[in-house]
Amino acid sequence: MTVDRSTRFDRVLPDLFDELADARTPAYLEAAIERASSRSQRPAWTFPGRWLPMEITTKAAPTAGMPWRQLGILAVIGILIAAIAAAYVGSQQRRLADPFGLAENGMIAVARDGDIVALDPVTNATTPITTGPEIDADPVYSPDGSRIGFLREAAGGRHLLMVANADGSALAPATPEPLSDLMSWSFSPDGNELLVTSRVDGAMQVNVLTIDASQAPQILDIPLSLEPDGLEASDYRPPDGRQILVVALQPGTQTRGVYVYDLGTRDLESIALPSAPNDVFGAMWSPDGERILYSQFSQAVSGTSARTHVIDADGTNDRLINDTPGITADPPASAWSNGGDRIVLQGSPGDDGFQTSEIRSLDGTSVPLACGAGHEVRCPGDWNWSPDDTILTGTLVTDDGTVSYVVADPATGAIRDAGWTGDSGGSWQRRAGE
Amino acid sequence: MDQHGLVERARRGDRQAFAELVRASGARLDATARLILRDRELAQDAVQETLIRAWRGLPGLRDPATFDHWLHSLVAHACIDLVRKRRRRVVEVQLTPIHDAPSGDEVGRIANRDQLDRVLARLEPEARAVVVLHFYLDLPLPRVAEMLGIPVGTAKSRLHRSLGAMRSAIAIDEVASAPASALGGPVR
Numbered sequence: 001m002t003v004d005r006s007t008r009f010d011r012v013l014p015d016l017f018d019e020l021a022d023a024r025t026p027a028y029l030e031a032a033i034e035r036a037s038s039r040s041q042r043p044a045w046t047f048p049g050r051w052l053p054m055e056i057t058t059k060a061a062p063t064a065g066m067p068w069r070q071l072g073i074l075a076v077i078g079i080l081i082a083a084i085a086a087a088y089v090g091s092q093q094r095r096l097a098d099p100f101g102l103a104e105n106g107m108i109a110v111a112r113d114g115d116i117v118a119l120d121p122v123t124n125a126t127t128p129i130t131t132g133p134e135i136d137a138d139p140v141y142s143p144d145g146s147r148i149g150f151l152r153e154a155a156g157g158r159h160l161l162m163v164a165n166a167d168g169s170a171l172a173p174a175t176p177e178p179l180s181d182l183m184s185w186s187f188s189p190d191g192n193e194l195l196v197t198s199r200v201d202g203a204m205q206v207n208v209l210t211i212d213a214s215q216a217p218q219i220l221d222i223p224l225s226l227e228p229d230g231l232e233a234s235d236y237r238p239p240d241g242r243q244i245l246v247v248a249l250q251p252g253t254q255t256r257g258v259y260v261y262d263l264g265t266r267d268l269e270s271i272a273l274p275s276a277p278n279d280v281f282g283a284m285w286s287p288d289g290e291r292i293l294y295s296q297f298s299q300a301v302s303g304t305s306a307r308t309h310v311i312d313a314d315g316t317n318d319r320l321i322n323d324t325p326g327i328t329a330d331p332p333a334s335a336w337s338n339g340g341d342r343i344v345l346q347g348s349p350g351d352d353g354f355q356t357s358e359i360r361s362l363d364g365t366s367v368p369l370a371c372g373a374g375h376e377v378r379c380p381g382d383w384n385w386s387p388d389d390t391i392l393t394g395t396l397v398t399d400d401g402t403v404s405y406v407v408a409d410p411a412t413g414a415i416r417d418a419g420w421t422g423d424s425g426g427s428w429q430r431r432a433g434e
Numbered sequence: 435m436d437q438h439g440l441v442e443r444a445r446r447g448d449r450q451a452f453a454e455l456v457r458a459s460g461a462r463l464d465a466t467a468r469l470i471l472r473d474r475e476l477a478q479d480a481v482q483e484t485l486i487r488a489w490r491g492l493p494g495l496r497d498p499a500t501f502d503h504w505l506h507s508l509v510a511h512a513c514i515d516l517v518r519k520r521r522r523r524v525v526e527v528q529l530t531p532i533h534d535a536p537s538g539d540e541v542g543r544i545a546n547r548d549q550l551d552r553v554l555a556r557l558e559p560e561a562r563a564v565v566v567l568h569f570y571l572d573l574p575l576p577r578v579a580e581m582l583g584i585p586v587g588t589a590k591s592r593l594h595r596s597l598g599a600m601r602s603a604i605a606i607d608e609v610a611s612a613p614a615s616a617l618g619g620p621v622r
Contacts, residue, residue: 036485
């Protein structure tokens with residue numbers, strides 16, 4: 001089938017699905033509603049947001065006459081404390097973290113009840129980053145830890161990409177208009193730009209945006225297939241971000257390859273060319289930008305065939321990191337450690353359909369993580385290395401949509417509940433060492 | 435009353451409001467479950483389970499505007515869970531045509547629909563869930579991934595692999611049959 005026919009096929013699919021679905025109200029619906037609503041609901045008091053009635057939190061405390069003298073003394077003391085605090089903060093101003101490699105652990109940002117909060121992974125204390133009626137989700141810190149980006153819901157199921165300083169100040173939209181079909185985005189190493197892949201009018205589009213929308217979005221003319229879901233520009237190359245990694249179909253092919261696109265020269269370099277029936281997915285840079293990890297499976301094999309490769313960034317020295325099929329790199333469930341020596345990979349689903357996760361060292365040793373097939377806990381949909389590589393955090397989504405977090409020990413694979421709450425994947429903030 | 439008001443009432447235990455909400459979505463829920471599971475009885479079980487989870491979990495729904503999205507997420511999970519349970523019991527899922535006998539004389543459209551029906555049947559349920567949520571419910575892939583609790587890369591791979599398999603199956607079908615398909619004709 002030619003690409004034209006493929007594209008036509010994709011275009012007519014929604015209409016065909018409508019016909020095939022033949023959506024009619026089923027005869028059993030009324031009985032099903034009655035059976036469902038005859039059960040008890042989960043009590044409202046189990047949701048923390050409902051613990052404190054508004055009348056309690058908003059009631060004004062009764063006051064006596066104004067004690068002006070005491071207030072004056074307190075004001076003077078307050079000014080003195082503020083001046084001392086300002087001097088202290090100024091003397092303690094931190095350097096920014098290097099955007100790649102090992103760093104000190106900072107906060108973890110999550111979405112909670114439609115706002116973004118930063119939580120201290122040691123004390124679980126939280127600091128609000130955004131507040132207000134808007135619905136914010138999916139926060140990500142910039143590589144140097146100085147900024148934070150997240151999605152803000154807009155009308156019609158669309159999203160604005162917002163960027164603020166790490167403390168929530170200087171908040172501004174990076175996207176001039178809300179995006180309807182955002183596929184992926186990432187910060188440039190200096191945190192000043194964003195690489196955004198989205199679907200526009202049925203075709204893939206890759207843009208470079210300035211974080212404050214001060215310049216018009218730059219649409220990248222990447223000479224690869226733009227058919228729906230046929231292209232993804234994932235990440236800036238460490239450490240300078242002058243190139244980006246692209247996984248895409250070439251026009252006329254049905255399998256994807258790995259490419260490096262130079263943002264300055266506009267040159268496209270082939271790293272792993274498509275070779276039907278093998279298809280590529282899950283490509284990511286090593287933290288030093290010298291290697292690329294990717295997985296490949298055969299479309300001709302109905303069972304497990306995926307293998308994971310590491311290849312030098314110039315397209316040479318391609319080698320397998322697993323001899324047996326079934327181990328894949330699939331971000332965000334896979335992640336390269338900040339030190340560059342270990343990678344979280346996914347294993348094949350067990351009989352119960354649940355995937356496994358393991359930490360694979362580049363020297364060939366591996367540590368299975370205690371999740372997935374045979375364990376009580378499913379493996380998270382994302383794994384995030386702490387900046388110092390001492391722990392991994394992951395996000396679990398249960399069947400009813402409830403989000404919880406786990407912490408794993410990379411040395412032993414042991415997993416425990418993280419003890420904090422939120423509604424989205426967590427992002428670690430990198431900090432410079434003292 | 436608008437959906438927002440109905441969700442608020444249902445969250446407080448109003449069964450009538452819940453019924454109104456579900457009646458508005460029932461046809462789409464049932465169709466989604468049939469497309470993923472390809473079995474009317476299993477689809478009915480999945481919708482029943484969805485409604486139970488929805489009723490019990492409604493007080494925890496933070497944003498009433500996300501009700502439809504949340505309900506679709508619940509039905510997708512209910513379908514996948516049913517498939518997993520049946521796999522564990524090693525019970526064969528009987529694949530039956532999900533559509534009644536065709537009527538009328540729209541031969542080309544019916545041929546396309548039946549063609550899609552056949553190629554869908556060849557996909558694994560998890561892959562069908564991605565295809566159905568993306569193309570039938572028109573949800574972007576990141577949202578599909580979020581709904582199914584899988585990485586976006588996995589959703590993309592499943593979709594890409596499924597589309598490849600479907601294209602190949604259709605190409606084989608077309609070689610073996612008369613060219614009545616609009617897939618080879620004008621785009622609607």
